Amino acid sequence: MSDLRDAAMQSKAWPFEEARKIAKRYAKKAPEKGYVLFETGYGPSGLPHIGTFGEVLRTTMVRRAFEMISDIPTKLICFSDDLDGMRKVPSNVPNPDALQEHLQRPLTQVPDPFGEYESFGHHNNAMLRRFLDTFGFEYEFYSAKDFYASGQFDEILKRAAERYDELMAIMLKSLREERAQTYSIFLPIHPETGRVLYVPMKHVDGEKGEITFDDEDGREWTLPVTGGHVKLQWKPDFGARWAALDVDFEMYGKEHATNEKIYDAICRALGGRAPNHFSYELFLDENGEKISKSSGNGVSIDEWLSYASTESLSYFMYLKPKTAKRMHFDIIPKMVDEYHQQLRAYAGQDLKAQLNNPVFHINNGDVPQSDMVVSFAMLLNLAAVSGAQSKDVLWGFIRKYAPEANAETHPGLDDAAGFAVRYFNERIKPTRVFRAPSAQERAAMEDLGRALRDPALAREMIIRKNAAMGKDDPVAELDYTSEEDLQSVCFAVGKNHEFANLRDWFKALYEVLMGASEGPRFGGFAAVYGPEETAQLIDLALSGGLTE
Known part of the structure; x- marks a missing residue:
């Protein structure tokens, strides 16, 4: 174990590099809370997507790397901002018109259009948890609604009221003049309509922990900042959550990178210690455009997993997280074959090379052997020339080439054969063009x-x-x-x-x-x-x- 830890301390693999930075936080003294806290955030306005998978997977890789070099226990929190107001009605839900009257209400107060849970927020939280459980992630789930209402956030919210001017000064530096006129770090939740209000504060009483404001109809209200009556704007909320939970590590897409100093400053102003953070590059489609949930470009997680294994997607996520990568259907076969190339190389590598091999991090050190005696690219070509409609056709060729192979002894190859038939028939066959020879x-x-x-x-x-x-x-x-x-x-x-x-x-x-x-x-x-x-x-x- 000491050899493994020594090698991990020298490894240039990015999860180990991040893990060593976290270890330095507690080089002199272990955390008072008794563990190192990793966090990922989730906006439950829609269903979990491929970015959610990547963020939790990469965070887990850093967490596992940290556990190899430190004896300090760890915890991963997946935090759902389900107190956020619904800004627009999703187009992919049943009877979307019925949700129009619930705009700006917290997602946990919006009726579930699918009729399965007590709210739309609860529905999407359930989908997130099912999603994470499917991939075997180890985590604790936190709901913003419960976090605000249960009292867990009260100390920080009271401190935010006490230090309101300091926090506002941090925020106002980043705002345009017009926006600054009406901005407040606090968003009251209207006692009657339940809507999240974007209104200026008339008064913030730091001693009492109360805010006073006029609603959209000009009526004056005074509410406590505790008990779920108020939520923080998303940038202050980011930093305040870090302070409240004592978060040690969080990663996010580069769209957040410009706000890192704000998040850190908010956290420190509230008495917390800013966590280590890791900003990753975004995914691009085949045309080099940013992948967007709303526009539907790029590849969804369900689409990827209908053509290839989870490990191939994990391999794609591991590679160069700080480099923008094109994520389109054509790369799927390449990722499958590269993953298995790395599996085959692993057994013959020394410890240093193994710790730098992506398959070590994808499989949490328990690296299997590849059973792909035929590459995925080859399976696609076999499907093409044979017109295969089922993997049984491909197995006819595989058995002649590798008589020792069968579906029971080579389950990964068997799965890949099925994936290849589907990929060929759906992605290649409709667009391929033969030409005559010169x-x-x-x-x-x-x-x-x-x-x-x-x-x-x-x-x-x-x-x-x-x-x-x-x-x-x-x-x-x-x-x-x-x-x-x-x-x-x-x-x-x-x-x-x-x-x-x-x-x-x-x-x-x-x-x-x-x-x-x-x-x-x-x-x-x-x-x-x-x-x-x-x-x-x-x-x-x-x-x-x-x-x-």
């Missing part, structure tokens, strides 16, 4: 077809290629179950037909035979699909059977 490409493909049927002829082609390159290396008998030997045959044919760039030759094979511009190594495809079957596919393409 004269040079046709002649080369005719030769390749003959070579795939005749290993002796293929050997002669390799010898001819070597001679043209000034080599006289001996050429052994070819093994047509070997990816390397079949790749050598493809390579020799391309060289013998004088392709200036062999990349163009392999690209032509995929465009003519599969309607795609790229794929896994063609020798590997021929080994899995079968040399004779690949030759038949070439015959079909050259006869025009794929472009008709």
Whole structure:
């Protein structure tokens, strides 16, 4: 264990780098609360989404990394701001018109349009908890409604009233003049309508912990800041929550980065210690535009998980969190195969390399072996050439290539085969375009077809290629179950037909035979699909059977 901890203390993996920063907070003295607190926030105005998954997953990775280098207990809180007023009616709920009269009411006071829970906020909180539980996250759930109403927040709210002018000074620096005229850190909840009011304060009594204001009809009200009668504006709420809970670490998207100094200043003004924070870059769609819940661009978590495993999504989330990444359907196969490449590499790595390997953090140190004897990209190509409508078709090819494999011994591969069939039929098949070969490409493909049927002829082609390159290396008998030997045959044919760039030759094979511009190594495809079957596919393409 000491070797592992020593290696973790030196690791350059970003979760360990963040964990070491947190450890420095308590280098001299353990936290009085008895644990290190990690927090993630959630706005329950809609259903959980892929950003929610990423934030909790990444926070959990830092938490687990901290637990490896420290004996201080940890806790993760998922905080739902369900006291926030409903600013607009979601378009994806039943009978949205019925919710119009509830605008600006706290989400926990808005009727559940699905008719399942006591409020819309309770409904979305339940969806969040189900979502987090599905992925096995360990957390404690906090509701802003309960936090404000139960008294847990009272001390900080009273202090906010006492230090109102100081807190307002922090906030006013960041506001435009027009907004500053009516701004208050406190948002009263109207005693009659239940609406969250954005109104200026007439008076804040720090001693009594009360606020006085006029409502929208000009009536004057005085309310205590405690007991759930008032909530804080979202920026002050951020910092006040840190102070109340003594949060040690929180991460958020870069849209919050400009507010970090405000959050920290609010926290300190209320007597708290600002936490460590981590600002991550946002996700972009295939056009480089920011992914938005409302516009529906990009990939949803349900869509990703209909085409690939949770681990592939976790792998995507782990990579370079401070770099903006394009998140679109085309990257899913790449993430699956990269994840399994890292799994295969892990067993042969030393401890230092293992701690830097994403799969260590994705699997919390309990790293499984990959059972993907065929890559996901290869499965997609098999689905393409076979017209597979079920994974059973793909298993027919897999068993010939890897007789020891079956669905029971290779469950990950079995799942991937099903995912590949769905991905091909839904994402690739509708848009793929085959093309006819050029004269040079046709002649080369005719030769390749003959070579795939005749290993002796293929050997002669390799010898001819070597001679043209000034080599006289001996050429052994070819093994047509070997990816390397079949790749050598493809390579020799391309060289013998004088392709200036062999990349163009392999690209032509995929465009003519599969309607795609790229794929896994063609020798590997021929080994899995079968040399004779690949030759038949070439015959079909050259006869025009794929472009008709």
